[in-house]
Amino acid sequence: MKKTLLYSIFALSIASATLTSCEDMFGGFLDKQPSNELTGEEVFGDWNLMTQFHYDTYNFLRHGACRINNSWLDAATDLAETSYATGGVRTTFNIGNYYGSGGSAELSATWEHYYRGIRKCNMIITRIEDVPKNPDLTEDKHLEYKTNYISEARFLRAWFYWELFLRYGPIPIVTEVLDPNGDLLSDYKIRPTIKEYVVDFILKELSECENGLMNYADASAQNLAGRIGQPMARALYSRIMLYMASPRYSSESGVTWQQAADAAKGFIDTYGSNYALMQGTDSKTALTNAWLLTPYTESNKEMIFYRNDGTISWSGISNDTPVGEGGNGGLCPSQNLVDMYDMIDGSSPFQEYDQTGAPVYNGVTPAINASSGYSDANMWANRDGRLAASILYNGISWGGGVINVVRGQRDNPVGNANATPTGYYVRKYIPETILSANHSGNSRRLWTIIRYAEILLNYAEAVNEVQGPCQEVYDQLDLIRHRAGITGNVADRTDLNTKEKMRNFIRKERTIELAFEEHRAWDVRRWNVAEEALGRDIIGIDVATNGTITRKVAQKRVFQKKMYLYPIPEGEYWKTGIENNPEW
Numbered sequence: 001m002k003k004t005l006l007y008s009i010f011a012l013s014i015a016s017a018t019l020t021s022c023e024d025m026f027g028g029f030l031d032k033q034p035s036n037e038l039t040g041e042e043v044f045g046d047w048n049l050m051t052q053f054h055y056d057t058y059n060f061l062r063h064g065a066c067r068i069n070n071s072w073l074d075a076a077t078d079l080a081e082t083s084y085a086t087g088g089v090r091t092t093f094n095i096g097n098y099y100g101s102g103g104s105a106e107l108s109a110t111w112e113h114y115y116r117g118i119r120k121c122n123m124i125i126t127r128i129e130d131v132p133k134n135p136d137l138t139e140d141k142h143l144e145y146k147t148n149y150i151s152e153a154r155f156l157r158a159w160f161y162w163e164l165f166l167r168y169g170p171i172p173i174v175t176e177v178l179d180p181n182g183d184l185l186s187d188y189k190i191r192p193t194i195k196e197y198v199v200d201f202i203l204k205e206l207s208e209c210e211n212g213l214m215n216y217a218d219a220s221a222q223n224l225a226g227r228i229g230q231p232m233a234r235a236l237y238s239r240i241m242l243y244m245a246s247p248r249y250s251s252e253s254g255v256t257w258q259q260a261a262d263a264a265k266g267f268i269d270t271y272g273s274n275y276a277l278m279q280g281t282d283s284k285t286a287l288t289n290a291w292l293l294t295p296y297t298e299s300n301k302e303m304i305f306y307r308n309d310g311t312i313s314w315s316g317i318s319n320d321t322p323v324g325e326g327g328n329g330g331l332c333p334s335q336n337l338v339d340m341y342d343m344i345d346g347s348s349p350f351q352e353y354d355q356t357g358a359p360v361y362n363g364v365t366p367a368i369n370a371s372s373g374y375s376d377a378n379m380w381a382n383r384d385g386r387l388a389a390s391i392l393y394n395g396i397s398w399g400g401g402v403i404n405v406v407r408g409q410r411d412n413p414v415g416n417a418n419a420t421p422t423g424y425y426v427r428k429y430i431p432e433t434i435l436s437a438n439h440s441g442n443s444r445r446l447w448t449i450i451r452y453a454e455i456l457l458n459y460a461e462a463v464n465e466v467q468g469p470c471q472e473v474y475d476q477l478d479l480i481r482h483r484a485g486i487t488g489n490v491a492d493r494t495d496l497n498t499k500e501k502m503r504n505f506i507r508k509e510r511t512i513e514l515a516f517e518e519h520r521a522w523d524v525r526r527w528n529v530a531e532e533a534l535g536r537d538i539i540g541i542d543v544a545t546n547g548t549i550t551r552k553v554a555q556k557r558v559f560q561k562k563m564y565l566y567p568i569p570e571g572e573y574w575k576t577g578i579e580n581n582p583e584w
Contacts, residue, residue, distance in 0.1 A: 044127045047134035054124050054149050057156055058226065060117030061307040063447040064518045065429060068106045070319050072331050077520040078358070079337045079511070080426070081538050081555050083329030084418045096558030098567055098584075108569040110167055114160040115174070121157035122177045125150055151212030152228045155236075158205040161197070162240060166522050167566045169581060170197035189578050194252040198244060206237045216274045225296035226308030231271040235304045235450045238263045242458045245465070246526035248564075261462035267455050275452040276301045283385030283485030290451065292431055294444055305450040312431075314439040322392060322425040324410035325399045325435065329418040331426040331516065333391045335539035335551060338424065339366060340512050341384040346481065346488020348495065349374030349383075356524055356533040357507030364539045364551040376549055385485035386512055390428040394543045398427070399435040406543050422540035422554045428516050448517060453480055457510045464506060468499035477506070480513055525564050535559035 043049045064072060069088025074080050076093035085091070092103030099107075128149060133142045164171060172188030173196075192201075210233040213219070219229025241263035244255035278293065278300060280286035293300040321327025339359050342348055350359035350366040359366035368374055373382065380393050392398050394405045404410040405423050412419045431443035460476035467473075474491045481490065496502045507527065511520055524533040540554030562583035567573075573580050 040123070040127075044123075044131050047131055047137075050124075050128065050131045051145075051149070053120070054153065057117055057120045057124070057153065058307075060113060060120075060156070060160065061447075061449070062113075063307055063309060064516075065316075065445070065447070066319050066330070069102045069104075070330070072516065073106065073518050073521055074516045075331055076534070077524070078334060078356075078533050078536055078538065078557075079515055079520050080331050080333050081422055081540075083332050083420055087330075094555065094557055096560065096563070098563065099570070106167075107566050108571075110566075111164070111569045111572060114164050117160045118157050118174060119177065121153040121160070122175060124153040125157075125175075126177055147212045148214060151209040154205050154209040155213065155228045155233055158202045158209075159236065161202055162236070165197060165202075166525075168568060169565050170194055171568075172578070173197060173201055189576055191579055194244075194249055195254060198240065198249075199253055199255065203237060203240060203244075206233045206240070209233055210237075216271060220274075220295060222296040225294070226306065228305075231267070231274065232305040232450070234267045234271060235455060238267050238455055238458050239450065242462060243522075243526050245462065247528045248526045257462050257465035261459060261466055264455055264459035264462060268459065272452075272455075274301070275304060275455075277453060277456075277479060277483045278302045279483065283483065284389040286483055287386060287389040287428075290453070291429055291448065292443070292445060294446060302451045302453065303446070303448055304452060304455075305448075307447040307449065309444070309446055311442045311444050312434070313442045314434055316445065317430050317434055320426055320430060321435075322398065322403060322411045323413065323416050323419050324401060324404065326439070329420055329425065332420040332422045333424040333426055333515075334422050334554065335364075335424075335541055336536070337512070337515060338379070338387065338391065338393075339539075340508050341387040342481075342486065343372050343374060344382045344384060344486060345372075346486045346490070346493065347372040348493075353501075353504035353508050354532070355504055355507070355527065356529045357504060357509075357511045358533070358536075361539075364537070364553060376551070379549060384481070384512070388427075389484075390426070390512075390515055392425040392427045394423070398425075399432065406545055420540075422538065423543060424540075426516065453513055454519075456480060457506070457513065461503075461506050461510070464499060464502050469496060469502045473502065473506075477509060480509065530564055531559055531561060534563070 038049065043053045066072065068076075069086070070084075071082040071087035071089045072080065073089070075082045075087065076089040081094075082090045086102070088102040088105060090102075092098060092100035092107065097103075128146055133139075137145065161173065170192045172190070173192060174188060210230050213233055214224070214227060214229045216229055216231055218224065219227050219231075238260075241255055241260040243249060244253035245257045245260035250256070278286055278290035280289050289298075289300065290302045295301070295303045295306075317327070319328045320330030323329050336358055339350065340357065348369050349372045351369050352360045352367065354360050365376070380387065380395075388396065392403045394403055396403050401410060403425065405412045405420060408414050411425070429445065431445055433443045434441045456476040456479055460473045463470065464473045471491070474489065477490045490496065496505050507523070510523060514520075521534075524530045535557055537553045538555040538557060540552050542550045542552060544550070560583075562581070565581040567584035568578060568580045572578060
């Protein structure tokens with residue numbers, strides 16, 4: 001980390017901690033340049049300045065769209081490929097180059113980013129008691145706000161440490177405020193165990209901070225939109241418990257599948273009445289509502305934990321829009337992902353799923369389930385509604401025209417290096433309203449960190465590991481699948497009659513439901529199948545003028561066992577002498 005860390009605050013146009021609009025709170029705060037730089041004594045000598053300093057910590061929640069040098073983390077998995085050659089994951093992860101500069105925003109800058117956020121949290125937690133009370137606050141309100149800010153800081157610190165853990169494993173836990181002019185982590189060389197780091201620290205922090213956070217009603221109010229509330233702590237607890245019960249971590253964490261099931265069920269029982277899967281006039285609308293509508297003005301009851309950003313315009317989506325629409329191609333879904341979607345009647349188009357959730361391939365083609373009616377010649381017909389809602393494929397309407405990936409046509413012109421290499425473009429998370437009136441529209445696009453669908457999937461996965469296929473598992477999966485327009489019930493599937501087969505099926509369901517939300521890279525690691533999932537060929541298609549579809553290998557991938565974890569950034573390794581991750 002840098003040896004100099006300035007105390008940055010944002011424009012101090014708001015006079016108190018009670019704000020009047022969601023945009024003023026976080027849509028207005030995020031990504032603004034600091035208007036001043038103050039000393040710690042000044043910040044923590046004034047309640048209002050301290051409040052602004054605390055809100056600034058929300059800036060360290062990251063948005064996943066184009067975050068890694070104009071590419072997405074999911075383009076480093078088997079779900080997609082970045083079309084343009086300068087994409088960060090294309091020049092690093094995809095070729096096994098974990099020291100490449102193109103991926104530095106993810107591979108090395110993550111370290112400093114989150115430790116800076118942690119330092120801010122530590123400052124709030126350790127110094128707030130000495131901050132003079134705002135004279136406009138009653139003693140009761142002062143105590144309420146103080147408890148709330150400490151709890152928010154503990155939650156955010158736990159989130160930052162969790163994000164670091166996913167990438168680097170257990171690393172030094174710092175709860176004191178380090179001297180920004182010193183060597184910072186030079187005295188923190190001993191790496192804790194997984195149990196010490198995750199179970200004894202992160203999960204404990206989430207459990208202890210929950211009561212001090214705002215309740216659901218207060219945190220979901222429009223004037224506080226984006227602030228951390230009690231349901232967020234419980235939802236994150238559920239996710240982490242699921243991870244700790246998973247094959248990669250369970251022996252060291254001591255967390256069982258039953259405990260993971262109880263954590264998910266605890267959220268459903270306590271907070272489930274406040275949340276629901278979004279619906280709509282059809283499956284595509286329902287799913288788009290879940291991904292793009294806001295909780296505070298558009299009644300999105302599916303979002304639980306999210307980064308609340310302001311509106312975006314054409315420049316915010318141009319990198320991931322089809323070239324025929326004037327965009328740069330960007331995040332291009334793979335045929336691997338397309339093959340994971342079931343038929344609309346609930347049957348599988350292919351005979352078998354592997355442990356990554358993908359169909360079992362023979363070359364670039366899986367063995368077809370003849371009874372499903374699937375054919376490669378008409379591969380997008382009668383499929384799970386999440387396919388059309390998430391992916392733009394040949395012949396589907398979009399923006400000002402129809403997607404046409406035939407060579408030499410609208411979305412695959414000769415000589416355009418940014419045209420899709422897989423035969424697909426992304427639809428999910430791209431607000432189509434921006435394309436209206438010649439790309440002059442705008443839209444909010446919040447970054448969803450946890451939504452209710454994930455909680456249901458957490459519960460289904462954990463219960464299956466405890467009991468095998470049963471009604472509780474079927475019920476959660478059917479809620480999600482029926483929302484996507486699927487008519488059949490999971491219980492009617494005769495090919496899912498063992499724990500192992502249901503396990504692979506749930507992994508498939510999790511992958512397609514949460515695609516492009518930064519789950520796949522971590523899920524395949526916790527399942528201990530990353531070498532299979534992230535090292536496999538990326539499959540794409542070519543579409544001929546007569547409509548004939550041909551499968552192909554679009555990109556070769558490299559993934560070695562050591563890549564389960566990122567290398568410790570070189571600067572930190574050489575400066576502190578901290579033990580690097582295995583084989584790096």
